[in-house]
Amino acid sequence: MSATRDHLGRPLVAVTGIGMATPLGLGAEESWAGLLAGRSGIRRITRFPTEHLKTTIAGQVDLPEEAGRDPFPSPERVERLAALTAEEALAQAGIGGRGGFPGPLLLGMPPVEVEWPHRLALARQAARSGAAPRYPDLVAAAEGRRDLFEGALFAGIGERLADHLGTRGAPISVSTACATGATAIQLGVEAIRRGEAEAALCIGAEGSLQPETLIRFSLLSALSTRNEDPARAARPFEKTRDGFVMAEGAAALVLESLEAARARGARVLGLVLGCGERADSFHRTRSNPDGGAIIGAMRAAIADAxxxxxxxxxxxxHGTGTPENDKMETLGMLAVFGEAPPPISSTKSMTGHTLSAAGAIEAAIALLAIRDGMLPPTINHETPDPAIPLDVVPNAARRARVRHVLSNSFGFGGQNVCLVLGAEPG
Amino acid sequence: MTRPHAPEEVWITGVGLASSLGEGAAPHLAALEGGRPVLDETGFAPFPIHPLPALDLDRQIPKRSDQRQMEAWQRLGTYAAGLALDHAGARDRAGGMHLLVAAGGGERDTALDERIAAELAPLPAAEAAPLLNQRLASGLRPTLFLAQLSNLLAGNISIVHGIGGSSRTFLGEEQAGAEAARVALARLAEGSAEPGIALVGAAYSAPRWEMLLTYAGGGVLWRGPWAPLRERLARSGGMVTGSLGAFLVLETAAHARARGARGLARLAALATTAARRRGGDGAGAAARALAGPLLPRLRPGHAVFSGATGVARPTREEFGFLDWLAAEGPARGALHLTADLLGHGIEAAFPANLGLAALAIAAGQAPQALVTGFGMWRGEALALLDAPGAEGSA
Incomplete structure (x- = not known):
């Protein structure tokens, strides 16, 4: 086995560029500094009025170009956050200048659609004819609105990004709920291992903070309602946790075969050593109480590495801060690691739950933890939960030797994906 | 496990189709030999659609509680997935099976949308926004969110049919259907999708105003009485959407043989690309590049299952490509414009055409088949199918 092949003889996959945008800041280093400082990015929602809402806090990410105008609809926010982080990652990797990235785009994104501001504008236009507008009237008003069409097409974001970033072939977009970002990375790793490409640009992006999405999660009783003190609302693994906090953001990773990265003299930031996945066929929003799919995905990732x-x-x-997730993740940790599990922290305590971006953002965080030998904390850890006998790196970052990190992503709908990130060998 | 190894042959061992024509192989095979489409030309006028079939849901989704947690597109897809499992005789393999789904957005509550739009449209924005919160919070049904999330088609299939290997949902209209099948084929062929069996497909429910709204914005819908694709193309062009659930069981030949299953067809190759559409349309050129490696493998009499939408620009590009292929390649057999039978099923179109091609090959209607997928806006895909064991080395 050569130094650029893994234990199964497959090409080792290197990360040579990282881009990140989170509620803690635009840019990987700014986000990372916030995480190490134990800062919360959660605040009161200012994008839209929050009267009548049970949850009024979020990890809202506004773009500088939004200042003084109507907020972007979700598809545009997702696209801009994806582009921003991709450009950061490509610049760091020093690859793919002006339309020449030597591999595919793998984009993890949320489903998008025509949203209320546009729907109401169409209704106002349709209402000019007198009667209350019905859907056929809205459709008639939408005729010729290429912007609505291209904004709501699921392929639109990927196509525009591929055009802008110059990736090869068909851009591939995926959605596996809260595991989406990890699935995008997994597809990139597989493409390189398979020899389809020497490089892949993997992005997870989320920009869904708008009233309807917030209300829908609220109706599932999934969100924290600790509105009075936003920075202390996200408290994964803590006894008084009451749900996750919706957030936005993105992360992009440039993946290359280690061989190709070394051949061009690129700086290797770390490796994606393993991917594991399992589908849970138990329930739409809950894991099987036996934890089988979570445990299976964690074990599969470690074995793949x-x-x-x-x-x-x-x-x-994954550490969302819902009572259910954290209980099940604890069960998984104890099953996989036995009596002495390694430290585990939930950076969602600071970023909130960035949903489709989380798997990519957290893979990026894992790589930075390896680079700097620092474990980011789980903040807001005030009252330990006696049912969670884990070292959650409470409240303060910690220095540690980190060679291998497991990053967990568990989605609604039973889609569980785990990644193992590692330091460059030798 | 040893790597790298020679690619495994991958078979289609089960096809699950549910469309306006009915369910299962028989009505679809019959339609290929000369059938008429089933249409609803009034319910969504001026847009004709191919309606949902009447399904006995209890046969594939036995729990009423599961049926209630889904909307039409998820029920259609979950039903078709069950048909594919039955057709392949592979229900007992569900626990380790890999699931790859292409999905669009789920249904909206259009009655609620209309009520809110009527109430809020006349109000100034500052008044409308808080009321929107209130109306949504009291009007939305929690279960509908789960019906709306794209990845919950896969989630429901896992729950109802017990699929436990893995679950991936691809987004992006027609292209997503082709990518789901491409990734499944690649992973099975390289031996990384152990134990070697996958369920792949998609579903689209056509009677949906909110989808027509998006597509109307793009000017891609045919208006007025239904007309066959070539007639539509001779005028302004446009697509007619069709309700379609299409799932396939893909399996390595070794896995199929070991459980005594027969291959309907071999999925010999599947390639995708996406021409950049800014400036001139390069879709035809992109497809010719994709077809290059397939050309020497095409045999006389091969049937073409075209996913042409009827939208003018990509369909003209595709017809140009097919003319080129007919000139460069061996004599073509039947050309099936399946949208004339099923309507255009968006994400489900490519998986459905793979399924139709497999059924046709298994029924002896064609020795080999080329499946095309030119998206209404972007994305090109080609697949080559033949009889299992028909070609010595691929």
Whole structure:
């Protein structure tokens, strides 16, 4: 086995560029500094009025170009956040200048559609004829609105990004709920291992903070309602946790075969060593109580990396802060790692739950933890939950030797994906 | 497990189709030999659509509680997925099966949308916004959110049919259907999707105003009485959407043989690309590039299952491509414009055409088949199918 192949003889996959935008800041270093400082990015929602809402806080990410105008609709926010982080990652990797990225785009994104501001504008236009507008009238008013069509097409965001970033072939977009970002990375890793491409640009992006999405999550009783003190609302693994906090953001990773990265003299930031996935066929929003799919995905990722569980130094948790997720993730940790599990922290305590972006953002965080030998904390850890006997790196970042990180992503709909990130060998 | 190894042959061992024509292989095979479409030309006028079939849901989604948690597109897809599992005789393999779904957006509550729009449209924005919150918070049904999330078609299939291997949902209209099948084929062929069996497909429910709204914005819909694709193209062009659930069981030949299953067809190749549409349209050129490696493998009499939408620009590009292929390649057999039978099923179109091609090959209607997918806006895909074991080395 050569130094650029893994335990199964597949090409090792290197990360040579990282871009990140989170409620803690636009840019990987700014976000990372916020995480190490234990800062919360959660605040009161200012994008739209919050009267009549049970939850009025979020990890809202506004773009500088939005100042003084109507907020962007979700598709545009997703696209801009994806582009911003991709440009940061490409610049760091020093690859793909002006339309020449040597591989595909894998985009993890939320479903998008025509949203209320546009729907109401169409209704106002249709209402000019007198009667209350019905859907056929809205459709008639939408005729010729190419902007609505291209904005709401699921392929639109990927196509425009591929055009802008110069990636090769058909852009591929995926959605596996809260595991979406990890699925995008997994597809990129597979393409490189398979020899389809020497490089892949993997992005997870989220920009869905608008009234209807917030209300829908609220109606599922999934969101924290700790509105009075936003920075202290997200409290994964803590006894008084009461749900997740919706957030936005994006992360982009430039993946290359280690061989190709070395051949062009690129700086290797780390490796994606393993991917594991399992579908849970138990329930739409709950895991099987036996934890089988979560445990299976964690074990599959570690095995795919050619490691034993004992070689994992740190786990970046899915850690949403819902009572259910954190209980099940604890069960998974104890099953996979036994009596002495490694430290696990939930950076969602600071970023909030960035949904479709979370898997990519947290993979980026894992790589930075390896680079700097620092474990980001789980903040707001005030009252430990006796049912969670884990070292959650409470409240303050910690120095540690980190060679291998497991990053967990568990989605509604039973889509569980885990990644193992590692330091460059030798 | 040893790597790298020679690519495994991948078979289609089950096809699950549910469309306006009915369910299962028989009505669809019959339609290929000369059938008439089933249409609803009034319910969504001026846009004709191919309606949902009447399905006995209890046969594939036995729990009423599961049926209630879904909307029409998810029920259609979950039903078609069950048909595919039955057709392949592979229900007992569900636990380790990999699931790859192409999905669009789920249904909206259009009555609620209309009520809110009527109430809020006359109000100034500052008054409308808080009321919107109130009306949505009291009007939205929690279960509808789960019906709306794209990845919950896969979630429901996992729950109802017990699929436990993995679950991936691809987004992006027609292209998503082709990518789901491409990734499944690649993983099965390289031996990484153990134990070697996958369920792939999509569903689209056509009677949906909110989807027509999006597509009307793009000017891609045919208006007025239904007309066949070539007639539509001779005028302004446009697509007629069709309700379509299409799932396939893909399996390595070794896995199929080991459980005594027969292959309907071999999925010999599947390639995708996306021409950049800014400036001139390069879709035809992109497809010719994709077809290059397939050309020497095409045999006389091969049937073409075209996913042409009827939208003018990409359909003209595709017809130009097919003319080129007919000139460069061996003599073509039947050309099926399946949108004339099923309507255009968006994400489900490519998986459905793979399924039709497999059924046709298994029924002896064609020795080999080329499946095309030119998206209404972007994305091109080609697949080559033949009889299992028909070609010595691929």
């Amino acid at each position: 050619g490691l034993d569980p004992g070689r994992i130094d740190y786990v970046n948790a």
